[in-house]
Amino acid sequence: MDILNTREISIALWLILAATYIYSAKRMREVRSAFRKLTFAFHSRPLMIVFSLAAVYTVAMVYLLFDWGLWNIDQMKNTVFWFFSVGMLSIYNLDKIRTDPHFFKNSVIGNLRLLAILQFVIGIYSLPLLAELFLVPFMVVMGIMIPIADADIKYLQVKSLLNGIVIFFGLFTLAYTAYMLATDFEELGQDKTFYDFIVPALLTVMYLPFVFVMMIYSTYETVFVRLHFTVQDRRLRRLAKLYAGVLFNFRLDAIRRWADHVARVEVVSHKQLLNTFFHLRKLKKLEKMKPEVARSQGWSPYLAKDFLLSEGVSTGYYNLIFADQWCASSKMYDIGDDLLCDNFAYYVEGVEGVAKVLKIKLNVNDNSRARQANERLLVLSGVLVRESLGIDISDSVKDALRFGAQFRESHGDKRIIVKKASWGGHKLGGYDLKIEVVAT
Incomplete structure (x- = not known):
């Protein structure tokens, strides 16, 4: 049949x-x-x-x-x-x-x-x-x-x-x-x-x-391999593995955060090793409390990192990067579906407990798509300015973003800065365009 x-x-x-x-x-x-x-x-x-x-x-x-x-x-x-x-x-x-x-x-x-x-x-x-x-x-x-x-x-x-x-x-x-x-x-x-x-x-x-x-x-395998490069002392490395297994067990996000922190600090003593765990505990407490920050100083990083959530943009944790510099950043978000598409990311930078700079950076890999990419940056910038300063973005800033022009304007103790950097010798005329909201 x-x-x-x-x-x-x-x-x-x-x-x-x-x-x-x-x-x-x-x-x-x-x-x-x-x-x-x-x-x-x-x-x-x-x-x-x-x-x-x-x-x-x-x-x-x-x-x-x-x-x-x-x-x-x-x-x-x-x-x-x-x-x-x-x-x-x-x-x-x-x-x-x-x-x-x-x-x-x-x-x-x-x-x-x-x-x-x-x-x-x-x-x-x-x-x-x-x-x-x-x-x-x-x-x-x-x-x-x-x-x-x-x-x-x-x-x-x-x-x-x-x-x-x-x-x-x-x-x-x-x-x-x-x-x-x-x-x-x-x-x-x-x-x-x-x-x-x-x-x-x-x-x-x-x-x-x-x-x-x-x-x-x-x-755990990935974290332990990283420890071979970040903790040189064999005895401390064994203790680090033991402590991590006992303290984090199935909390995989926590152990990855801890490993990232260990990679940024010096660990040559048992006290310094213990401090890495105390540091993570302190961060979790701050993230839960979201302490207020005086407006003149900047923004609470635990609030600022969520300013673009309405646009589907989220960052990682606000954490120590090096010395006294702290940062939270998003992944690179693609614009369009081309093989080599344009992209952007959102950054919250500052010191411990206080965000000083809110930044969106756009990478344009093909100048022929500049208009579409710049318009997307304009939408994100409008949300960022409204959330961070409580005002609507000005026409001057809009024009600077649309046409990729250098620009800055002040709002009391805050500034809005637009910067453009062309990629010299790039075959497709690529460039990056940034908008920063800065606490002075």
Whole structure:
């Protein structure tokens, strides 16, 4: 009854692969070179250890589900698909997971809904055996290669090629499933459908503890490696590791903050080591209290760092940078979606307990996009001036920002300064444009 027999599926797949090859013929030399570099990642011992641990943990989950009557051998394909599409991607994305405080909640709510429905749809009907024997290992390799290629911009061409293949596979599978649902709807009544629906959801929930443990391990491993460069004395370094494990345990954000502070101060004695922990405790207390600062002195840094939250711009913690200089800064926010897009960041600078300078810095990498970038800076500057000075931004400042002109104006004991610095010799006429609100 199938109109898609094995021979036709094979011919269609190879035609698509051939078309993909022809489409990218002009760049195949670069693609092959990137692929050769990418294969070195598989020789990474830490990567293979984590891969093996994840596989062992998945086998243990499958054994438990089988023992509970919630898994059978028909779910082998779905389990392999889940492992390489969810299990391995979670490991590759540990850095992103660490910065997302809602990851585990979203995984339980979002992944259970999305993955269960997706697996339910694409797992109802199986392709002919020969097509499955080809596609399953092929897509497993794709699932491994894509997150590795995604980690480095030099693999961009490889990533585009792999994504194109995977997108085609997904559309083909969904189209085939839609056809079968229309012609053989009774398949939905089989017991297999129940397993197709519940297994990926259960695997996702049961996998979260493993992801959490890997996240803890990778965080502590990174911190302890940094200590070899920041704490030279071996005995102090061992004590630092012991104290960190006891005091921070599962509070990963706290141990990263502590490691950043240790990298900025001198630690050559036990007292200095203890002071690093006292310093962090003091900061947490200040952040909770948000002590007021006299208007003539500047701003409370614990308030100033949130002045642009309404625009989706947030900073890290206000902390000691060097000597008596303190700073909180945001990440670089992109403007547009070009490969080399413009970007900006927000900085709060000052001394302990008092912010003296509020700054937004815009980097324009292509002068042809200057108008769009400057307009975005103008919107942010209006919010910053209103939040910091309680006034609307003046037309003079607006013009300076729009046209990238040097400008300054005073407002009592505060000043607004606009600065532009061209990048000499830059092929695309790049420059940076800054607005500063300064307490004099």
